[in-house]
Amino acid sequence: MVYDNESDKLREECGVFGVYGELDNMPLSIYWGLFALQHRGQESAGMALTDGDYMDVHRGMGLVGEVFHELPDKPSRIGIGHVRYSTTGSSLLANTQPLLVRFAGGPISLAHNGNLTNALEIRERLEQSGSVFQTSIDSEVVVNLIARSGRATIEEKITESVLQIQGAYCLVIMTRDKLIGVRDPHGFRPLCIGKLNGSWIISSESCALDTVGAEFVRDVEPGEMVVIDETGLKSYRFAPQDKKALCIFEYIYFARPDSVIDGQSVYQARLAMGRQLARESGFKADMVISVPDSGTAAAIGFSYEAGIPYAEGLIKNRYIGRTFIQPEQKKRDLGVRIKLNAVKSIVNNKSIVLVDDSIVRGTTSGKIVRMLKEAGAKEIHMCVSSPPISFPCYYGIDTSIRKELIASSKAVEEIRQFIGADSLHYISLEGLYQSLSDVKYDDMCYACFNSRYPADIPCEHREGGEKYVFE
Numbered sequence: 023m024v025y026d027n028e029s030d031k032l033r034e035e036c037g038v039f040g041v042y043g044e045l046d047n048m049p050l051s052i053y054w055g056l057f058a059l060q061h062r063g064q065e066s067a068g069m070a071l072t073d074g075d076y077m078d079v080h081r082g083m084g085l086v087g088e089v090f091h092e093l094p095d096k097p098s099r100i101g102i103g104h105v106r107y108s109t110t111g112s113s114l115l116a117n118t119q120p121l122l123v124r125f126a127g128g129p130i131s132l133a134h135n136g137n138l139t140n141a142l143e144i145r146e147r148l149e150q151s152g153s154v155f156q157t158s159i160d161s162e163v164v165v166n167l168i169a170r171s172g173r174a175t176i177e178e179k180i181t182e183s184v185l186q187i188q189g190a191y192c193l194v195i196m197t198r199d200k201l202i203g204v205r206d207p208h209g210f211r212p213l214c215i216g217k218l219n220g221s222w223i224i225s226s227e228s229c230a231l232d233t234v235g236a237e238f239v240r241d242v243e244p245g246e247m248v249v250i251d252e253t254g255l256k257s258y259r260f261a262p263q264d265k266k267a268l269c270i271f272e273y274i275y276f277a278r279p280d281s282v283i284d285g286q287s288v289y290q291a292r293l294a295m296g297r298q299l300a301r302e303s304g305f306k307a308d309m310v311i312s313v314p315d316s317g318t319a320a321a322i323g324f325s326y327e328a329g330i331p332y333a334e335g336l337i338k339n340r341y342i343g344r345t346f347i348q349p350e351q352k353k354r355d356l357g358v359r360i361k362l363n364a365v366k367s368i369v370n371n372k373s374i375v376l377v378d379d380s381i382v383r384g385t386t387s388g389k390i391v392r393m394l395k396e397a398g399a400k401e402i403h404m405c406v407s408s409p410p411i412s413f414p415c416y417y418g419i420d421t422s423i424r425k426e427l428i429a430s431s432k433a434v435e436e437i438r439q440f441i442g443a444d445s446l447h448y449i450s451l452e453g454l455y456q457s458l459s460d461v462k463y464d465d466m467c468y469a470c471f472n473s474r475y476p477a478d479i480p481c482e483h484r485e486g487g488e489k490y491v492f493e
Contacts, residue, residue: 036062036063036104036105036106036107036119036133036134036135036136036226037056037059037060037061037062037063037104037105037135037225037226037227037230038059038102038103038104038133038134038135038192038193038194038213038224038225038226039052039055039056039059039102039103039104039133039194039223039224039225039226039230040100040101040102040103040133040194040196040201040203040223040224040225041055041100041101041102041201041221041222041223042099042100042200042201042221042222042223042250042251043099043218043219043220043221043222044099044220044221045218045219045221047093048071048098048099048101049069049071049093049094049095049098049101050093051101051218051234052069052071052101052102052103053069053086053090053093053103054230054233054234055103055223055225055230055233055234056069056086056103056104056105056230057086057087057233058227058229058230058232058233058234058278059105059225059226059227059229059230060085060086060105061276061278062105062107062135062226062227062276063104063105063106063107064084064085064105064107065083065084065106065107066081066082066083066084066089066105066106066115066117066118066119067081067082067084067085067086067089067090067103067104067105067106067118068080068081068082068089068103068104068118068119068120068133069081069090069094069101069102069103069104069120070101070102070103070120070122070131070133070196071094071096071098071100071101072098072099072100072101072129072131072196072197072198073096073097073098073099074099074100074198074199075198077122077129077131077196077198078094078122079120079121079122079131080094081115081118081119081120082115082118083115083118086105099199100196100197100198100199100200100201101196102120102131102132102133102194102195102196102201103120103133104118104119104120104133104134106118106119114158116156116157116158117157117158117159119132119133119134119159119161120132120133120194120196121133121157121161121162121165123165123169125168125169126169127169127176127179128197128198129197129198130165130168130169130176130195130196130197131195131196132161132164132165132168132193132194132195132196133161133193133194133195134160134161134164134191134192134193135191135192135193135211135213135226135418136189136190136191136192136206136210136211136417136418137160137189137190137191137416137417137418137419138160138163138164138187138188138189138190138191139188139189139416139417139477139478139479139480140187140188140189140478140480141160141163141187141189142480144163144167144186144187145160145163148163148166148167148170153166153170163187164183164184164187164191164193167182167183167186167187168180168183168195171183176197176200176202177202177247177249177258180195180202180204180247180260181247181258181260184204184206184247184260184261185260185261188477188478189206189210189416189417189477189478190206190208190210190211190269190417190418190477191204191205191206191210191211192204192205192206192211192212192213192226192242194224199251199252200249200250200251201222201224201249201250201251202247202248202249202250203215203224203242203247203248203250204242204246204247204248204260205242205243205244205245205246206244206245207244207245207261207262207263208244208265208266208267208467208476208477209243209244209245209263209266209267209268209284209465210267210268210269210417210418210467210477211226211268211269211272211418212226212227212241212268212272212277212281212283212284213225213226213241213242214226214227214228214231214238214239214240214241214242214283215238215239215240215241215242215248215255216228216231216236216237216238216239217236217237217239218231218234218235218236218237222250222255223236224242224248224250227277227278227281227283228281228282228283229277229278229280229281232280238282241283241284241285243263244263244266245259245260245261245262245263246258246259246260247259247260265464265476266462266464266465266466267465267466267467267476267477268283268284268461268465268466268467269417269418269419269466269467270408270454270466270467270468270471271380271408271419271470272288273286273288273291273292273458274292274295274379274380274407274408274454275316275379275380275408279292279319284460284461284465285460285461286458286459286460286461287460289319290459291457291458291459292319292320292323292379292407292457293319293320293322293323293326294323294456294457294458294459295319295320295323295407295449295453295454295457296319296320296321296322296323296324296325296326296327296377296405296407297323297324297326297327297457298323298449298453298454298456298457299320299323299324299377299405299406299407299447299449299453300323300324300327300328300405301327301453302447302449302450302453303403303405303445303447305328305375305403305405305445305447306328306330306373307330307372307373307374307375307401307403308330308331308372308373308374309330309331309332309333309335309368309369309372309373309374309375310322310324310325310328310330310331310332310333310374310375310377311332311333311334311335311336311368311369311374311375311376311377312332312336312376312377312378313336313362313376313377313378313379313390314334314336314337314338314362315338316378316379317377317378317379317407320377320379320405320407321375321377324375324377324405328375330375333365333368334365334368335364335365335368335369335374335376335394335399336362336363336364336365336390336394337362337363337364337365338361338362339360339361339362339363358386358389358390358393359393362390362393363393364393364394364396364397364399365397366397366398369394369397369398369399370397370398370399371398371399371400372398372399372400373399373400373401373403374394374399374400374401374402374403375403375404375405376390376391376394376402376403376404376405376443377404377405377406377407378404378405378406378407379406379407379408380406380407380408380411381406381410381411381428381429381437381441382411382426382427382428383426383427383428384428384437384440384441387404387441387443388440388441388442391404391441391442391443392442395442401444401445402442402443402444402445403443403444403445403446403447404438404441404443404445404446404447405446405447405448405449406446406447406448406449407449407454408448408449408454408471409448409449409450409451409454409468409471410429410434410437410448410471411427411429411470411471412424412427412429412430412470412471412473413427413430413469413470413471413472413473414427414470415469415470416475416479416480417467417469417477419470428440434446434448451468451471451472
């Protein structure tokens with residue numbers, strides 16, 4: 023995941039999607055699956071296809087619709103797709119996925135969601151033994167390990183390889199005759215299985231299954247590898263499930279609201295977070311508004327619980343991507359206004375509860391508060407559906423430099439003063455947990471709030487962070 027400077031949001035790294043079976047138009051199914059996962063990555067997109075003999079990859083920079091002006095026109099038995107935000111490696115064409123390599127065991131293609139914490143050490147070891155790397159992403163470490171494995175079967179090669187890597191990873195891997203899904207032993211990132219007309223699908227989120235008309239079967243378990251071939255689906259436990267640690271931000275922000283992850287509805291979780299915010303803060307106002315779209319479900323929950331009307335006080339420009347050229351610092355205020363605009367007739371002379379999912383650096387929150395006050399709002403009482411983000415993440419979020427996080431150096435009152443709100447309340451960690459009715463507290467990762475990292479982190483924190491470590 024990467025930090026979006028204009029919207030002051032965390033960004034999750036990638037989305038993965040794979041299909042095995044006899045579909046009338048497999049490239050189109052993968053296209054729609056990636057389209058449904060577009061929120062997980064907007065830097066690049068790609069798909070790899072095989073007819074059982076020949077394997078090819080189609081990749082490009084930009085949104086799914088920009089990359090695939092025309093879809094590959096050939097029959098395919100297996101295909102995988104990927105949408106990317108960069109956490110390791112620059113946003114370059116060379117770093118797009120799926121990766122496609124050919125080695126003695128035949129061609130394989132791989133797509134990865136997550137972030138490996140020991141990729142540097144492994145890559146240095148591989149380079150010293152003669153391996154050549156063509157990208158600056160950690161995912162290429164995995165395909166090199168697979169290619170160098172001396173095990174007999176692809177399942178054994180993958181198992182030997184993933185037992186050497188640490189951190190967060192969900193993988194979809196394609197051979198000439200198999201589709202394989204792998205989820206790390208902590209389950210940091212989501213991965214699920216679906217079926218469509220006898221074909222199997224592996225996806226980062228269930229919303230993509232809905233988009234292509236597939237039936238949800240189940241989630242891939244942490245430490246599990248699923249292998250799909252002409253005999254059906256087989257499950258292998260390649261590692262014991264460690265302390266399960268799904269990233270809590272999947273429920274707060276990353277996942278699409280219509281997804282269900284590990285049995286928990288994302289929308290219902292966000293609605294409950296808003297209710298909890300209303301109970302904890304006790305804020306009273308004329309209306310509740312959200313920072314769209316990420317704060318909307320929580321804002322509606324706040325409205326239900328507090329009995330305060332919900333209104334659209336901020337309108338989002340839905341025809342602009344999450345990244346756009348903004349070369350001059352003085353234009354950053356304009357950047358916020360390009361994406362959001364206050365509805366003066368709604369907010370003028372009103373006291374407002376403003377709900378958002380998170381505050382990373384505080385810069386954009388301050389601009390939004392100022393925009394609302396310039397539109398005539400009397401008071402802004404801000405509620406945040408995550409606790410303060412005080413510690414860096416090493417499992418797929420580009421916040422490896424702690425000093426960039428406003429909550430790492432400022433108390434809540436100082437943050438309130440910085441953004442210019444009249445009041446500020448973050449949901450408590452206990453309140454956040456109570457909002458998740460269908461998952462256990464111990465099954466989530468809260469390290470960005472409390473620094474309790476469930477898995478290994480890089481030994482040396484580099485001044486520039488981990489993103490460009492291979493460049």
